[in-house]
Amino acid sequence: MKFKRLVRLLPVLSILGLSGCLSSVLKDLLITSVKITPANPTIAIGATQQFSLVVTYVDGQTDHPSPSGTAWSSDNAAVATINKMGVATGVAAGTANIGGSYHGNDTETVLTVTAPANVAIAVRGDSRVQEVTNLRTGQQMTFAANGLRDSVMVSPSNSRTAAEISVLPEHGPAWLAIDPSGRYLYVLNLASESISAFTIDWKTGGLQAVVSSPFPVGAKPSSIEVDSDGAGLSAAHLPGGEVSHFLIDPATGALTPDPQ
Numbered sequence: 001m002k003f004k005r006l007v008r009l010l011p012v013l014s015i016l017g018l019s020g021c022l023s024s025v026l027k028d029l030l031i032t033s034v035k036i037t038p039a040n041p042t043i044a045i046g047a048t049q050q051f052s053l054v055v056t057y058v059d060g061q062t063d064h065p066s067p068s069g070t071a072w073s074s075d076n077a078a079v080a081t082i083n084k085m086g087v088a089t090g091v092a093a094g095t096a097n098i099g100g101s102y103h104g105n106d107t108e109t110v111l112t113v114t115a116p117a118n119v120a121i122a123v124r125g126d127s128r129v130q131e132v133t134n135l136r137t138g139q140q141m142t143f144a145a146n147g148l149r150d151s152v153m154v155s156p157s158n159s160r161t162a163a164e165i166s167v168l169p170e171h172g173p174a175w176l177a178i179d180p181s182g183r184y185l186y187v188l189n190l191a192s193e194s195i196s197a198f199t200i201d202w203k204t205g206g207l208q209a210v211v212s213s214p215f216p217v218g219a220k221p222s223s224i225e226v227d228s229d230g231a232g233l234s235a236a237h238l239p240g241g242e243v244s245h246f247l248i249d250p251a252t253g254a255l256t257p258d259p260q
Contacts, residue, residue, distance in 0.1 A: 030057045033241065034105040036098065037127045039225035042112040042180045043080075043090045044135055049111060050124040051086040053100050056222060060238055064126050065102060073099040080111050112228050121182035127175045127223065134182055139202055143185060145173040152176075152187055152198075156205030165207045167196045170214050175223050179230040184210070184253035186233060188224045193217055195224060195235070195246075197253050210253040218244050232258060 033056045043049045053070050055063045067086030074082045076096035082088040088098060090113035099108040124131045129144045140157035146164075150171050155162040167173050172191030178184070178200075185207060187196040195217050197210035217224075220238040226248070227233065233246045233255060245258040 030059075031103065031105055032056050032058050032239075034100065034102050034107045035223060035236075036100050036107055036109040038123050038125075038130070038177070039109045040112070040228040041109075041123055042114060042228055043088075043122050045090045045092060045113055045115060047090050047122050047135070049088045049090075049122065051082070051088060051098060051100065051109075052126045053102050053107070054127055054223065055102060055105075056238075060220075060222070062127075062222075064128075069102065071101040073101075074111075075099070079113050110228060120180060121178065123178060130176050130178060132178055132182060134202055137202065141200070141202070141205060143176055143178075145176055145187060147172050147174050147190075150189075152185075152207070154205065154207060159205055163206060165198070167214070170194050170196055177224045177226045177233065179226045179248065179253075180228065181230055184248070186224060186226065186255075188217070188221055188235070189214065190221065193219060193221055195233075195255060197255060199253055212254050215246070215255040 035054045036051055037054050041049050052067050053065055055065060072082045072086050074080050074096045079092050079094035080088050080090055080096040082098055088111055093114055096111050097108050098111050122133045122135055131142045133140050142155040144153040146153055150168050152165045152173060153162050154165060167187060167189055170189040170192040172189050173187045174190045175188035177186045183200060185198045185200055194214040197213040198207035199210060217235045218237060221235050222238045223236045225234050232248055235244050246255040247258045
């Protein structure tokens with residue numbers, strides 16, 4: 001009944017110039033969760049990490065608001081600082097909880113800062129597009145999920161052309177996650193409820209499917225995250241936010257369910 005009354009009030013509020021404000025409030029009420037991406041990254045001292053938020057609404061739709069619209073915080077500025085644009089900078093070895101607040105919805109992730117020799121990659125971007133830098137070689141590769149073509153676009157920095165890697169017969173690639181070593185790329189296929197896994201070839205700038213990929217992930221997956229140590233992967237599910245866990249084979253990148 002409350003929503004019906006609000007609908008009747010909209011024409012009046014429009015005249016008063018308040019309908020835009022009301023629709024914004026209603027949209028905020030429909031937010032079910034916010035998550036920081038990338039989750040639990042590792043960077044070197046002096047390196048930077050771009051963070052952004054993924055907002056999920058009651059109908060399962062997601063949005064990526066501008067980082068400037070999020071209130072950012074670090075609980076350990078001696079280890080990592082973060083500016084108003086969501087860019088964190090490693091100050092010293094250790095961990096810091098990076099917090100993000102969007103319209104009253106709070107979330108956080110752990111940022112690990114280590115000595116440069118122990119860090120393999122730095123990641124910028126969001127869940128659909130990630131620019132990955134190999135800290136040992138300086139190479140860069142950009143990965144972009146294309147849900148309309150059921151593929152992942154791969155763009156090496158040393159090439160003017162991009163390669164399109166199909167995930168077929170799976171459908172709906174929408175979320176990317178890369179392990180801290182920079183060896184494996186994981187792609188969540190929403191429509192097929194599966195995860196496609198690839199080995200990243202930094203020499204050729206290509207992807208090779210991991211043996212036994214794709215891996216079933218369970219009903220209504222919404223996001224995936226690789227553990228900060230690269231030992232496992234977790235997948236969140238709608239509507240209740242249940243989480244399933246997988247172990248990552250360090251030699252092959254293959255996933256196996258972790259009963260925990």
